[in-house]
Amino acid sequence: MADAPETSVDETPRGFIKSPLDFGGGLFLLALAVVGYIGAFNLPYGHMNSIGSGLLPKSVAILVGAFGLGIMLQGLFIEGDRLESWGIRGPIFVLGAVLVFAFAIRPLGLAIAGPLCVIVAAMADKDTRPVELVIFSLIMTALCVGLFKFLLRLPIPVFPPGYGPF
């Protein structure tokens, strides 16, 4: 991110938080630590000659939290980068495409899940061309069927169960 030419980092005055990037990163680590600690809350520490299942997750979670706090503090006092803005369109459609694939592959098979996945993913981009995309998604799927089903013989359903030769 060194090659971001337009945002001149050090010119604009900062508020209370000198480095929002570090502060946010620290906060993120802290949040992960809390989730991790809660997840391991009921596990025993055990004792030295048989360490319990909780010792490592809990102590690592505490360490993560400590580092998170440290990075947050650093963000408060040491000048640094701003937070980047988050995209919305990209995550929704790309990850949506993954979810579509996950839910469609078993009941519908690759022949349907494949084009759906490609088309939904492509919507993440502004300059998609519908006709090209549909044709491309079908070709990609056909290639994948040939590759995964016939060449590599992976047990992937191609058609909905019961509705096709495989």
Place this chain on the structure above:
Amino acid sequence: MLKRVASALAGLACLVAASLPAAAEYPERPITMIVPFAAGGPTDIIARIVGEHMAKTLGQAVVVENVAGAGGTTGSTRAAQAKPDGYTIMMGHMGTHGAAPALYPNLKYDPAKDFAPVGLAAGTPILIVAKKDFPAKDLKEFVAYVKANEGKVNEAHAGVGSVSFTTCTLLQSIMGTKTGRVAYRGTGPVLNDLVAGQVDFACDQIVNLVSQIQSGNIKVYAIATEQRSDTLPNVPTSKEAGLPEFQVSAWNAIFAPKGTAPEIVAKLNAALVKALDDENTRKRLLELGSVIPDTAGRSSDALHKLVESEVARWTPVLKAAGVTAN
């Protein structure tokens, strides 16, 4: 335009409906056999050897699908919930259909009630082995030494829920000992550290151990079956060696989901029996050191009884050891 599409779709639907399995002879497409463990392990190998011959009898491929996880219970759950049409069957074993109810309180299936048992395929005997310079000469000395040195001796197992873990839990409860129990991820690392002498003893299936025993890398004390094994004829049975209660075999058996039509189960059982009678299949199974069930032991009923007796046997032993998964 729209009309034409609609009529084409209707035509397609008819076509599809016609191709649906109606009264046609089972099986008319490949059968999936779920193996609830990773490929290459003893259960997987037995499933593949038996499945290969069953496919010849059934006239359709038997495709092995490995669904490993949670001591085999992930794959077993999937098999229990599969459509009972005979196209999804599974190779269950001592763990998934015997020990699991005691180890996994949240188990999503009942080994005895949620399956239509097809038949017993093959069992692999369990051995008691130790590092090569372990000070005991025979099983009696072994038991005495472990009892006297509980605080020093370490057993290695392949993780809670594994065959080596459950069988050694049984051994420890029979001996009345509580040694250190070192957990490894899989039998490979267990064997590595046993050969290296980092740990003292272990229980495991004969397939995994034969070559290490034959080359003198580890010591063997007993085989936990009624009869000696042809693969290792010099190894005494646990009965001969003075620990008759330690009788255990990692049996593998084919199950179909509950509700599978009896004709289909019968057909599968017949194919299994035929496979177990085939000379080449027998030879390959015996090379692994496995035990092939006798004619009486291959029926669906015999398997049903076996499952019930195994669940009843493992539950108290494992509960007493105080381990539960999840």
Place this chain on the structure above:
Amino acid sequence: MTDLVSNLSLGLQVALSLKNLGLCFLGCLIGTLIGVLPGVGPIATITMLLPITFGLDPVGALIMLAGIYYGAQYGGSTTAILVNIPGEATSVVTTLDGHQMAKQGRAGVALGIAAIGSFIAGCVATVIIAAMAAPLTKMALLFGPADYFSLMVLGLMFAVVLARGSVVKAIGVILVGILLSTVGTDLESGEERLTFGWSEISDGLDVAVVAMGMFGFAEILRNLESTQARDVVHAAIGNLLPNRKDFGQAAAPIARGTILGSILGLLPGNGAVLGPFASYTLEKKLAKDGSRFGKGAIEGVAGPESANNAGAQTAFIPLLTLGIPPNAVMALMVGAMTIHGIVPGPQIMTKQPQLFWGMIASMWIGNLMLLIINLPLIGLWVRLLKVPYRLMFPSIVLLCCIGIYSINNSPTEVIMTAGFGIFGYALLKFGLEPAPLLLGFVLGRLMEEKLRQALVISRGSFSTFVDCQLWSGACARPLSTGLLVLSAIIVVIAVLPSIRKSRDEVFVED
């Protein structure tokens, strides 16, 4: 020596038969293919191809399966370099500089040096296996749980050096990786940890799921945002193959990577995974200008790739000489041998010499074949980069989905990958690096296992890790002690300059 020659000629006779040559080629081709496809690993493919090998004789079957295995190691680097998707933990390191090189229009050079480095490493490793397999086996047995734990600690120190930015952030992220590695059923007690009652993750998170989400999907999300960085190559595509200067820079890293990888590949419990990381660390520290690393330094591709391939090859030693598989793929090879009626074990060398030496000879031939397959393909790969991004990224998404699904035939893992995509995207947005996290994840699980094994064996005595007396020099565990000392040295070297730097920064601002 005459023994070695006669053994090798026996092996060559076996491996050079027309049928075995064909099988070797087929294996290498399939391996390259699955390596290039993100997510589809050698495990799923070998599992699926097992039944096909039933009809072959054991030697032929194993030659083909081995070809798939090291072919996949080769192919994996292609995806890492071209689209920044590491199919396996070992190719994570290759993404760091390899993908940067691709962005600068040097994809061909990166792919070329990876292929050539791998070839050299493979040749050396094969010779090592042929000449010293038996004595080297003992090394695998020297490492007890305590030594292994210390080795993992050393590995984590590599992760600190791996980081491009702040050491504090790097350590924080490594710890997150370790935390993630504890998700799943506890090996020793059977309790579920950090699963929040979700049984789908009771077996822990798959490395491919984490890596594909954090690198593959997160990278796509980032590329979609800036029109500037979208098309992978926005510089003109330069040489297709490395030139003399590139070779000059890469020669020493290839040699060092080969040695490191060969040694680490011998260790049980997948020590090969450390090879690329160790090599990268070493090259970064040895380089005159360490800051070039992460920005397309050719040494950062050549060294780790050689280490990776050398390790993949020497990992066969414990399997061939002891019959003990050091990782999941090798466990599958054991299964394949057993199905073919061969009991893998110490006697294989004497009882089945044509199998043992045939496989070794085929490894060398396979490496040559891989070079022949891969060098011409480079042109094709580089041309693939010219596919417009609007079509490229949906294809990558689809290929990743199919790949992940094929690992365990599980739609849930596909969903989890999407989750790690968001996670990786968040990391990028917060300026945290995913590579050290992944190393923490890979090593964390092993480290905890080994720590707990060592403590059960020593009955809770921590001195088992450094059982040494300074005055007499007597060491009960010299390996463990040495590794821990080395870790301490590395961490001091890594942290000192950054402390100095941040002090300087504070100074400037005051």
